[in-house]
Amino acid sequence: MAALQQHVAAVKRAYFSQDAHALLAAFRIDPGTFGAIQADLNRDPNRDLSAWVLGQIPVSASPTDSERFQSLVADFLAYVRDHAPLSYASAASQAPAMADWDRAYDAWALVYSRASAFFSLPDTVWFASSLRFFASSLVTLAMAVDHRTDAVQKRKTTDAAGRLSKAAGMAGNDRSQARGSETKRAAVLMLANLSFKAYFKLNNTRLCETVLGSVENALKLNRTFAANNGQNDESGEQCYSRADRVTYRYYLGRLRLFQHNIRAASTHLRWAFDNCTLRNLRNKRAILIPLVATYLILGRYPEPALLEASNLSQTYGALMFYLKNGQAAAAMDELDRHMDWLRFRGLYLILREKLQISLWRNLARRCLALSYGPAQASSAPPTLRVDMLLSAARLAWRDPSLQPSDIEAILASLIDQGFVKGYILHSKGVLVLQKGPHMGFPPIWTVFNP
Template sequence: MSFRAYFKLNNTRLCETVLGSVQNALLMNRRNAPNGAETSGEEGYPMADRVTYRYYLGQIRLIQHQIEAGAEHLRWAFDHCTNAQLHNKRKILIPLVAAYLVMGRYASRSLLEECQLTSEFGNMIRYHQLGYGAGVRREIERHCDWLRTKGLYMILYEKAMLGAWRNLFRRCLQLAPGASGSSNAPPTLCMNLLVGPARLAWEDASLGLDDIECIAANLVDQGLMKAYILHSKGLIVLQKGPYFGFPPLASTYLA
């Protein structure tokens, strides 16, 4: 009840006080478990309360930009919420779909249709996969009021947009000649050749070489691209290996 009240008041910082008390209680439960049994400390509580707790804990972690931890708690809540409570499952699914989108794990079209979330997330997911940044931004802005009420607007605007850039660069590498990785040399991307695709993907004719270099540096800094920038030659030199410098998005958000 306290979590629900704090979320209604848009004062989620106060949730940490309640969360600390809950975690202390769970710790005591673990210590008092019979015969040293492995336990989370939650087992003595009704499943409905545990699902509610995990839902709000997942929401709190997303607000704190702990994406992987938030997704883990939300997934637990979704999996353990009974199918008789379809309204609650949909409520849990909304932030879970957003968290998974940021992590590059995309909800299926059939799941979105079943939970009536195709309008909100269908195009956003497809555009994100393609690296079509202008489309992602347009979908976020189109649903901005709804996303704000769910506490998801900022996290999608900050994280999904950067992920769209990463996916665009990765697609450009895949379409580049010699992208098979048969050479012993590390894969490279010519920044000058990224300007055209970037202008198309973001529907912004003003984007130039300096913008591409800035975005590349940001992707490297955030761990979304394993590479270094060779400024003198206008190249992005990517890490050799199975991912060609683009590790799975989910791996960059591990707690």
């Protein structure tokens, strides 16, 4: 019983002193200690753990007058008694042959619910680091169990996402008039990020908006408190760690990209990339993948050295070259060549849709650059013959069936969307462009709404 008694004594000391680090260390036990505690618990498998824990950690001497913490400890010990360590859930690990991962997830979900219920009590902000452990373990376990037993419907991940979204709402709606770090709002980004992780795994980004509402509410309350107390916190994010902020901006950027809000997506992803430290190169690369996609759509092209350093030249290098030069068929072929890789990251369809606009715009601009010279009067607006663009388009798209009416329709669409500034003079078969430094082709990024 030594291991069990020592463990519960450590939990009790940390709880009574409200020592966040010590409590987290007590709950985050290594497989060896897990096995020793499990052996002690199984010497009396029928023991009423709730009553036993109440005897070890009496409510009368506790910092709170609730049994919620004791219920958490009892259910945590029940998990240790009946199931394998969390680290064994991965399909790559050597888990015990008889492990029932469905039951293990249900048991851990109960542990997480107890932790969330305890965190909802007043004056429990100090418990946030332990809540992070229980919440992150819930998502990891849910995904691992679904990978083992339910790869199609992903029921455990769905359950975990709902639980975390609810907790994020609770944290985001803490209206305590105090700094964010001194309220339950301190946990909202952590809970939101874990919710996003689950929802993105489920390909159900629609439900992310509910979580975003909780985060925005918390940030608004943080900004209000800062303004009322003469502090400068325009973003409302100062009380959160850089890691949580980078993760939040990464998911927010990807969400805005899926919603075709390209400018907002690029802003959030660029912030995440710039603020992710070089110690986390794997994460920087993960952020860079959708960031480059947004930049290509916006007509901003990354340096080849950056793509090379991030091992992304094979995917984006040739595509960027063809896009710049309006080589449409080659660009589409390049997208199709990497279709599986891009689809897995949710980028293929939006790139295929949005880059077609850029390809037509860039092709027209290249034709203008080749045809426009000093022979044209400087006071006259630049013009581009439609038949010249037609010939170039048939080559660029490898489509000899294109007709002048097709080109005029595409040019009308580009003008309507703002990618080209000018008008079609049908009587002469020319595109008349706006005078100025851009010669009727404003930078693509300026056309997208912020």
